[in-house]
Amino acid sequence: MSDVEDRFAADDLSEVSRDLYDFVMPESGYERYADGLSREVVESISRKKDEPDWMLKMRLDALALYEHMDMPSNWGPSIAGLDMSNISAYVSPKTKQANSWDDVPDDIKETFERLGIPEAERDSLAGVGAQYDSEVVYHNMRDEVAKQGVIYTTVEDALKEGYEDIVHKYFGTLIKPQYHKFAALHYAVWSGGSFVYVPEGVSLDYPLQSYFRLNAAGAGQFEHTLIILEPGSYLHFIEGCSAPKYNVANLHAGAVELFVGKGAKLRYSTVENWSKNMYNLNTKRARVEEDGSIEWVSGSFGSHVSYLYPTSELVGARSNSEYTGITFAGATQDLDTGCKVILDAPDTTASVNAKSLSKSGGVSTFRSSVVVSPKADNARVSVSCASLMLDADSRSDTIPAMDVRNQTASVGHEATIGRISDETLMYLMSRGIPENEARTMVVNGFANPVSKELPLEYAVEMNNLIKLEMEGAIG
């Protein structure tokens, strides 16, 4: 068993601890912009990155949009506790991006070692990007993958390394700054993230992973992920994130734009474990061409408030979207998650399989929209959502919307909400399993459709996050 598996595959909860994620490194020597949002902050970020003029213009236009846009008054969980005037949009450690862990400053290296990233890279990844606060501090990819023509870098480096035309063609076209207020904010202050380009016909045997760590208190992380899959290619991209807990609000408003070419297939997996002072207002969207496929695998465990709805635009005939997600809302959490699918071409197909759990006063809302356009002849959609209430203090809502405008389409939906049955608990306890452990077993079984879609070490991590939540150990 590797160190990673060893660390995560603890038999009992005493071996699994929030300390895995909840440690703070000192900020001394870091560059930190003043709290709040201003033209000066935006220009400073752009200047620091030595960007082309069009990118600065895009940032400033987005800032103007942000200042004039309102959040819908009727939307989901409250974000009243989030005050941008108390958030620093840019915090950076004094280090340059490295492609060897040996060149990463010790405290940052230790952070990622504790999170198991270098170990995972050696064992099972084709490449890794590690972002610490606002900047990517480590980036590397296996030589054999690079030789296939795969580009895996940051958006900033892509702009400087001869890929500006590609970035300009795609950046901000799928998630436009006008999309919503926090999309506008993102484009004003984005920093870090990933740029991935997979050439035609290239299939990556191992996943790429980007890990986002937000160490600074009262800071925002606004990374941008741009992935382009040319026809017939395949990629599994994994996104992980965590942060220590503070008594002040942190903000994550990233953007993920995925372009899946003809016959290409992209699996995008996320295990999100932000701390419970985090406002996770992230936006993800994929456009899928003819015969292409997008798979979203999503585990949402952290954050104080989440708005997270990965969106699939199926614009090519026979393209496909699958969403498999689990959300666990514990104490102090109000997680509004789900997905959106737009079927806009003939013979497109989509499936949604969502699970949610609520415990210790947590609020979990599953929200989806399925839109079948008049062009989507013979579209097929299946939506399934199941919610488990783990105590009487919690809340779970299911709000699925379907808009069908083609008579040849077929859409099926099912939803259930309930609790762990007394019979199930009795059965397990009669075989000598203590009640708490029995409950955890049932919850792990409930989550199994999601965890089985993840690579082993991430599935183990997810199961242990569930264990921590079941014990109320995540503070």
Add this chain to the structure above:
Amino acid sequence: MEGAARLSGVNELPTPTWNYLHINDVPVSVPTGAASPSYPPAEKIPGGTGPEASAWLSRSADARESVVVTHGQRRERPVELTVGGKDDARIRDTLVTLCDDSEADVVVVARSDRDGDATCGSRLRLDLARGARAHVHVYVAMHDGYQYIDDIGAALADDASLDVHYHLLGAGLTVCGLRTENVGFRAAVDVDVRYLCRGNQTLDMNYNLRLSGRKSTADLNAYGVLFDNARKTLRDTIDLVRGGKGAQGNENETVLLAGDGVVNKSLPVILCDEEDVVGNHGATIGSVSEEQLQYLRARGLDDQAANALFARSVIDSATSQAPTAAARDAALFAARRFLGDDAVDDVLDASGVEGKEEA
């Protein structure tokens, strides 16, 4: 001359979702007369269409009635609430109070004699005491120039039961809102919705079934067919309120799409603020399957006839269950519009109902 006012928050979802879907409520313009709609005080028993529409109906009603069914009594004749016809009221405002262990049928019929341009409506409140039983039938069959607003609110005490049978068979715009509050132990609501829409008709429904009583139950089944360019929205919410331990709510919807320009919006919501409850929902939206069509083609039915068969099932159900002559006539009016004049006698024969239309 009457002006027009826009009512806001009509058929509003209890918890809104994406605004871009234009699904959170329905825009409705109504004649104002001299006065503008004003926001009403909170109602003891709210209705499903929302406070503004409810207040407008109440203020605009030209027929008001309060019916009390006394303790243990079974009201022999249904409470008949007919609107829209030549000698009918245009808008009715009705309160039905059912005392302990009493029982009554209420029949709402919205009809029209000729095509025109009018807004009709019914505001119905039902107050069900312990063990009371109410059976509500709503028939809507109007010409395309009409819009009809149906607003029902009900409160159920211990062991009270309410069943509501909607036969929504067409109007230019039909707005149906139902809000039930099962506050009592074992209070039960059963809602059955059958609908047909054709041409450019719009049907907008909002059913909000709240379960706050212990072991209370709510079941909703909706089935309908959309033809041509018809638009339909169904918001159905099971609200499992804290304290309603042992409550169970089930929703099921089947929609048949039978037109190139149809728009179907479905929003089956389950809100859960209680642990010891069960909520289920299922929906199937689509056209007649190829296998079913082949089966019917083998028996000499073309695709159009196959779809008509499904419409016929809705009409037959409405006709055979019609509790009054006015309801039956509304069903036959719909039969003529959806199936043709020749179908009326056949529908009557099949339903086992005797007699001809009154109108």
